[in-house]
Amino acid sequence: MQAPRIRPIILSELQKRIIWHIRIYGPTSRSQLSAALGQSHAATTRLSKELISLGLIEEASSEPLASRGRPMVPLRISGQGAYAAGATCHPGWVEVVLVDFAGQLLARLDQPFDSKDPVEFARVVETCLSKLAAKIGLTQRRFLGLGIAVPGPIVGPMERRAVVQWLEGWRDISLEEVFNYSLSVPVWIENDATAAALAEYYQENIVQRFSSALVFFLGHGIGGGIIAERELYRGEYGNAGEVGRLFPGMLEERPSGIDLIRFLNRKGIPINDLRAIDSLMDAHRPLFETWMDRVAEQLKLAVACGTAWMDPGAIVISGALPEAILSGLAKRLVNWEDNHYPGQMPRIFASSIGSLAVCIGAGLVPIHAVSSHKWL
The missing domain is CATH 3.30.420.40 (ATPase, nucleotide binding domain)
Known part of the structure; x- marks a missing residue:
């Protein structure tokens, strides 16, 4: 997987830790976050306010406390702040999906396709992306990028891949160069089964x-x-x-x-x-x-x-x-x-999620790259 050309959202390590704590443990109050992450309540409140303003987390329904006082307002992952796309090529057709920051499938489109040319694949994917974004009213302002799931292992420099025969036009070339040149969005390239693993893990x-x-x-x-x-x-x-x-x-x-x-x-x-x-x-x-x-x-x-x-x-x-x-x-x-x-x-x-795992996982690759916390 290569780094993209741009990253619309840059998160600090502390912000990533908050996001991942909520992904793992579900809706969590600010006081619980402070205790779990070893941060002051003021620092946690400030960081969570920043993430709320980005639309990456949101306040869930208030939970009443046993004693008198303000109700506990847990924070949860929000899908509103960012989204990404995933694409892959099957024998005879192309599949493209949009997923939100919470990992939920927003939209899906498939189209017949029998070309072995990666440039033609990129053209079809970009057309599908425009159709999907228009259909559900998404703007590019919160678009993190496109993950492309490719079958086959890496076999040489520039991450060339030994792809299957029905994609022989993808062999012996730098897919990174081809897709970055052919597409107008940030691109990540990932093995199809590895992408599927990411989708399954996010469940x-x-x-x-x-x-x-x-x-x-x-x-x-x-x-x-x-x-x-x-x-x-x-x-x-x-x-x-x-x-x-x-x-x-x-x-x-x-x-x-x-x-x-x-x-x-x-x-x-x-x-x-x-x-x-x-x-x-x-x-x-x-x-x-x-x-x-x-x-x-x-x-x-x-x-x-x-x-x-x-x-x-x-x-x-x-x-x-x-x-x-x-x-x-x-x-x-x-x-x-x-x-x-x-x-x-x-x-x-x-x-x-079965057969959707590859394409959903490809869409989660940009989201994971932007928000994952390095566990030290």
């Missing part, structure tokens, strides 16, 4: 309970992302979470969406699009159960390795597959226990 049931998480994203292939101490972990070369390396492409069976399509084709079910899978599940439930049994066995290896090395609080099974499949895989992994390990195991969840 309340994860961010408010755990400081670390592993996310497995089953799309056309399989990828992963890592959150360590509430921050994206990318590794020495920017490729942390490339769990697809555990299941090389030459394998006949991989835990991926393409593998599921091939499995169904071999069983005589004509399908070539992941989006059509959901409509087949009721009629072919035994086939899907068989496939999930096999894939869960394969994922145990990755789960065991990730747990041993990282000791995460949460593991999320995410992807561009139907919710019933993600839930089925998560349940199979929950039922699996490492009987040789006496320590605490991570909680395993199925994604609640």
Whole structure:
């Protein structure tokens, strides 16, 4: 991920600490913030007033106190102060979303697209951004930037990426240079599975309970992302979470969406699009159960390795597959226990946002970059 050309909002470290405390613990009073952050009440009041004026936090409903006096007015994250966009390219279509500062999806647009030219992709994305902003009445004044989720690992200087074949025009070039030249907005570039991990981590049931998480994203292939101490972990070369390396492409069976399509084709079910899978599940439930049994066995290896090395609080099974499949895989992994390990195991969840995770996560990348607190 590269730094953008401009940052519309510059926050101090203390302001970031307030934002992240509220993200983690939910609505919090000024006195509670002062105690938790070790700041005077006056300093906390001043900082919170600045954040309220920026529209990044807001006062929630007052809570009555047990004793007489003014009611406690908790502060919460506000989505009004800033927003960002996320974009990614799927086989045959482009997806663009807008998310607000609270991480909520504001709007989404997809458009057919079959070009391998990244400049053409940028043109389509900018057109989609204009349509979305006009539709919901957003101005560029609070726009933090655009995150672009790209499949494939970084393979060389200038963050060149080994992207999939249907994006071969994106290979051997500096995507940073191309997109910064082609787009009129600040741009961040992130691996698609890493972006998905950020979106999954921002869900309340994860961010408010755990400081670390592993996310497995089953799309056309399989990828992963890592959150360590509430921050994206990318590794020495920017490729942390490339769990697809555990299941090389030459394998006949991989835990991926393409593998599921091939499995169904071999069983005589004509399908070539992941989006059509959901409509087949009721009629072919035994086939899907068989496939999930096999894939869960394969994922145990990755789960065991990730747990041993990282000791995460949460593991999320995410992807561009139907919710019933993600839930089925998560349940199979929950039922699996490492009987040789006496320590605490991570909680395993199925994604609640599924295929939207990549694009929402791409939109959260600018928000996270501007507001995340470095935990020292």
